[in-house]
Amino acid sequence: MPTGVALRDPREQLFDAAERILLRDGPNALTSRAVTTEAGCAKGVLHRHFTNFDAFLADLVLDRIGRLDAQSAALRDAAGTGTVADNVTGALSDLFGSVAVAIVGLVISRDALRTRLRRTTPTGIPLLTEATAMFTSYLTAERDLGRITPDADVDTLARTLIGAGHLLAAGRPDTPPETEAFHRVATTVLAGVTQERPAG
Amino acid sequence: MPTGVALRDPREQLFDAAERILLRDGPNALTSRAVTTEAGCAKGVLHRHFTNFDAFLADLVLDRIGRLDAQSAALRDAAGTGTVADNVTGALSDLFGSVAVAIVGLVISRDALRTRLRRTTPTGIPLLTEATAMFTSYLTAERDLGRITPDADVDTLARTLIGAGHLLAAGRPDTPPETEAFHRVATTVLAGVTQERPAG
DNA sequence: GGGGAGAGTGGGCATGCGCCCACCATAGTG
DNA sequence: CACTATGGTGGGCGCATGCCCACTCTCCCC
Numbered sequence: 001m002p003t004g005v006a007l008r009d010p011r012e013q014l015f016d017a018a019e020r021i022l023l024r025d026g027p028n029a030l031t032s033r034a035v036t037t038e039a040g041c042a043k044g045v046l047h048r049h050f051t052n053f054d055a056f057l058a059d060l061v062l063d064r065i066g067r068l069d070a071q072s073a074a075l076r077d078a079a080g081t082g083t084v085a086d087n088v089t090g091a092l093s094d095l096f097g098s099v100a101v102a103i104v105g106l107v108i109s110r111d112a113l114r115t116r117l118r119r120t121t122p123t124g125i126p127l128l129t130e131a132t133a134m135f136t137s138y139l140t141a142e143r144d145l146g147r148i149t150p151d152a153d154v155d156t157l158a159r160t161l162i163g164a165g166h167l168l169a170a171g172r173p174d175t176p177p178e179t180e181a182f183h184r185v186a187t188t189v190l191a192g193v194t195q196e197r198p199a200g
Numbered sequence: 201m202p203t204g205v206a207l208r209d210p211r212e213q214l215f216d217a218a219e220r221i222l223l224r225d226g227p228n229a230l231t232s233r234a235v236t237t238e239a240g241c242a243k244g245v246l247h248r249h250f251t252n253f254d255a256f257l258a259d260l261v262l263d264r265i266g267r268l269d270a271q272s273a274a275l276r277d278a279a280g281t282g283t284v285a286d287n288v289t290g291a292l293s294d295l296f297g298s299v300a301v302a303i304v305g306l307v308i309s310r311d312a313l314r315t316r317l318r319r320t321t322p323t324g325i326p327l328l329t330e331a332t333a334m335f336t337s338y339l340t341a342e343r344d345l346g347r348i349t350p351d352a353d354v355d356t357l358a359r360t361l362i363g364a365g366h367l368l369a370a371g372r373p374d375t376p377p378e379t380e381a382f383h384r385v386a387t388t389v390l391a392g393v394t395q396e397r398p399a400g
Numbered sequence: 401g402g403g404g405a406g407a408g409t410g411g412g413c414a415t416g417c418g419c420c421c422a423c424c425a426t427a428g429t430g
Numbered sequence: 431c432a433c434t435a436t437g438g439t440g441g442g443c444g445c446a447t448g449c450c451c452a453c454t455c456t457c458c459c460c
Binding site: 026027028105108109110111123124125128153156157159160162163164165166167168170171172184185187188189190191192193 | 226227228305308309310311323324325328353356357359360362363364365366367368370371372384385388389390391392393
Binding site: 052 | 420421423424
């Protein structure tokens with residue numbers, strides 16, 4: 001084994017390894033040894049670049065949450081185009097078809113990690129909080145455009161969509177849900193508030 | 201320490217100890233040693249009454265799921281009385297104000313346990329599956345009574361309610377959600393389908 | 401009341417975890 | 431071409447977990 005040769009961007013390399021493990025084997029398999037083995041380096045590397053394993057996990061979660069920003073902006077821009085149900089369906093599919101469920105599971109299952117993250121995002125489960133905000137923002141925009149009723153409880157709608165989507169994805173870890181399942185949820189939840197007329 | 205004196209109903213005693221730990225310290229704290237210590241007996245007891253720790257957990261989950269039956273019957277009987285939203289709110293509060301969230305968390309976090317349970321309840325996460333069936337059954341009854349629209353997607357509604365309720369309860373493990381939060385979810389989800397006229 | 405079956409006790413094993421640290425290869429500097 | 435700083439390597443420690451098992455105590459039946 002060669003030693004001393006510096007890895008390129010070891011942090012990102014470890015993050016990628018962790019994400020692969022998360023998707024392949026789930027949160028329980030994500031140990032420090034598994035990460036370094038998957039990354040193809042010695043177990044000491046992780047501890048040179050992060051103060052401890054929970055700090056590594058927290059940074060991983062925060063890094064992946066950062067990727068939500070692009071999706072959030074895209075959804076916000078979609079307000080007023082297509083149908084509300086289709087936009088919501090797409091966002092749910094993107095969100096829960098990815099590593100999101102594993103990330104949430106990871107945060108829920110590790111007390112120390114949750115405690116650590118609470119300093120950064122004090123309320124609720126990180127990623128779910130951000131995802132809820134993403135939908136709230138979008139639905140508010142649609143309400144302003146008059147495409148959903150003015151008295152719609154936008155916050156509860158967002159929470160409900162996230163909850164249903166997460167359950168759909170977490171319930172069957174082996175068979176990821178199809179778009180159709182998300183679409184049924186979207187249309188069902190939005191049935192009471194949609195009034196598909198353009199901005200008036 | 202006295203030895204040899206038989207415990208009365210050791211299985212139930214261990215189940216109760218486990219439930220106490222689950223409620224007080226969460227799924228991660230539920231180790232075999234923690235259970236026997238909480239029950240006030242030696243660690244060997246658990247292994248005399250169960251083939252291994254996962255078998256114990258599986259029996260615990262199945263035992264607690266059994267308690268849903270009474271609630272399920274009560275909800276079913278409530279069809280046609282009060283408002284649909286109030287009935288749903290009550291059922292959600294009962295379900296997720298109890299040990300249910302911890303049980304679901306436990307099942308999600310232990311691969312071996314989930315695998316073992318899959319023989320008994322092959323689809324989805326036990327307890328969530330049963331809870332969904334409970335709501336489906338109730339909503340179908342209400343639909344037959346004409347209190348929700350005939351074309352309502354009862355199955356998706358049930359799934360959505362469970363998902364939103366679970367997220368509400370799991371999102372803030374420290375502060376259990378108030379009834380009002382469940383009520384907002386119920387009214388929001390049901391807004392599109394309720395037609396509060398008695399059977400006609 | 402002696403004896404055996406059943407049941408609780410707790411020492412201790414193997415395993416896997418996070419982590420520390422002594423060691424050493426490489427790259428950049430003069 | 432030596433010298434040092436940077437950073438990868440892997441042995442191994444301490445701890446917790448699930449589990450096994452030799453030991454011991456109690457109860458009950460004859």
